[in-house]
Amino acid sequence: MAKIIKAKINGILLRVEEGTTILEAAKRVQIKIPTLCKHPDLPPSASCGICIVKNRGSHKMLRSCCTPLDEGMDIVTHDPEIVEIRRTVIELILSNHPNDCLKCARNNQCELQELTADFGIKEESFPQFLRDLPIDTSTRAVDLDPKKCILCGRCVHVCQELQDVWALSFLERGMKTRISPAGDIQLADSPCVKCGQCSAHCPTGAFVEQDHTAQAWKGLQDPDKYCVVQIAPAVRVSIGEAFGYTGKNFTKKLYALLRRLGFHAVFDTSFAADVTIMEEASEFEERLLHGNRPLPLITSCCPSWVDFMEKFYPDMIEHFSSCKSPHEILGVLSKTYYAEKNKIDPSKIFMVSIMPCTSKKYEITRNDEMSASGFQDIDAVLCTRELVRMIKQAGIDFDSLPDEECDSILGEYAGAGVIFGSTGGVMEAALRTAHYFVTGRELKNVKFESVRGLKGVKETEIEIDGKKLRIAIAHGLGNVEYILNKVRDAKLNNKEMPYHFIEVMACPGGCVGGGGQPYMVTDELRIKRAQALYEDDDQKQVRCSHQNPYIKRIYKEFLGKPLSEKSEKLLHTNYKARPVYVK
């Protein structure tokens, strides 16, 4: 049992476990100490100084984010002196922050702007000291404007520790300190995997998704284009946050909304996730029963994970599922199967993906396979935050939109398809179908609880036909090393493989915690978003991808069978080792 500390905050007596920070303790007695550099996902960096408090009897200012409450402390969180110091801290930050809020992607959603408003700062109290640093748009996914960086260190911590990518660091020191891609190069030449967690954690507009809404509007306005759209599983459960709802599933409202934006056909990436499962479960069955390629099989739905693997673990290429990610599959099927059936010229199809993800923007031109049909699978990718802006630009009243259904024939999904948005979801969906493929029998209980939840590495054993399958799931790239080192070790020493099947998602929580999702995500919110997906699955009549009638139909009418020549050509891709540093 941890020791209990007795102390006062603003005169309120409280007891907390030893080690609780003043900031945390204050929350428990309904006191919100303002913060800026602190993010709930990350340990305190104590870089900004907004959260200072005083211990009565001492003039020393304590940073409440990193100071534990101590026995007998009598903390004051707000008095005229403290408020004045906080104001000065903000004014100092503003003195080297560009004053272009109106034109900033984070306008109205910026944590610095909010504090400036809260403290009623109306004029520049210090002379402006601006750094002349160029904007980096090289990744096509996430843009970096180092001038807007307030040096809080969130992105650096996320990139180095949470994601273990090390694309970002602070260079130089003192007044000259600046955020920079590794070794002072362009982001695209750095180890960056485009996961966008920097943009999801940045308090200002230093990191933002590359905005492709103009491209989308242009496509929608073009009378020659036949505009097709798809929404990813994780978008439906997060978009509500922009309109005041948390943990709610807006699938059917989104279908209505996308039609009103002007799309001719509204599809669902969850359907393509079912296709992914058909292909991936077949790959697994082949490897397990026929051993033509080595186990473990590793999932490939996440383009940041693919990029990470190609850079840091190219020795794992033979283990990778060759399956494209679901949105690419939906893209290629729209421009082939759907186009053929509806007699639409595929060159006229303008295909937009609404994704929780910044990396999908990079993925659409990742290699030639992304245009295997002769047409680029996807023409534009918008992340959730961009769709929110389009809704507002279009003047659509989100709250009172009716429910509508998705368009046929690439829309109806099984429960398995929609849980792709959560960590463990791809694994669970694959196991449901793999069980059927391997045994020929349907599962009685399709739920695999042990693969769910936010634990960084999940290891479990699942029995199929008396055979024990060892499963591993990681989310957040920093958790990958543990799993892959075990695989490497087994390969090196000719030992039995530690796993049969591995799922990896780059973002913490999986796609529900994606880099393109609404801001200020916490684990609590990730759980709520995932829960809404699992509820969707629970309510579905059809839970397994192979039972989805539209899946049966597409294989009958178009693809033949999983891993057929046509499937291989259109739905699969290849990988190659890439240098960690291009320059």
Next chain:
Amino acid sequence: MEHAKLNPELVSLVQQWKGKEGNLIMILHEIQNHHGYVPRELSLELSRMLDVPLARIYEVVTFYNFFKLTPPGKHRIALCMGTACYLRGAAVILEEIKNILGIKEGQTTKDGLFYLDVVRCLGCCGLAPVVMIDNKVYGKVKKSEVADILSKYIKEE
């Protein structure tokens, strides 16, 4: 990608320091001493050998003033910005040097002749403002004299 290789002495140094606390700075010191700066290819090589991300190496290299990322010029100009020199117009002298040579502090001229460094106190405040080129000290420098001083070194070439 082709990379310049570390020389054998540095390789053995890396081996000797591998896995030890504080190894990065020690090795970077040796590289800096040997080459006069830390060449990018060597940082990349070091990153691979030590399994330390390039981001970390550059954090260290750019944090400490001692480490340079560009080759040093043949002649090092050290302009003093200490209190006395500053008050006696060092900023004007600095501007003049920058104008003539077309470089900023911490940079080397394209022809590799001069490297411009701004320092704090050269220990002869009585001569303020002071410029030191290599080991020669120029005191009470006037703006109008800067071009003459520099031209001596240019003529030598």
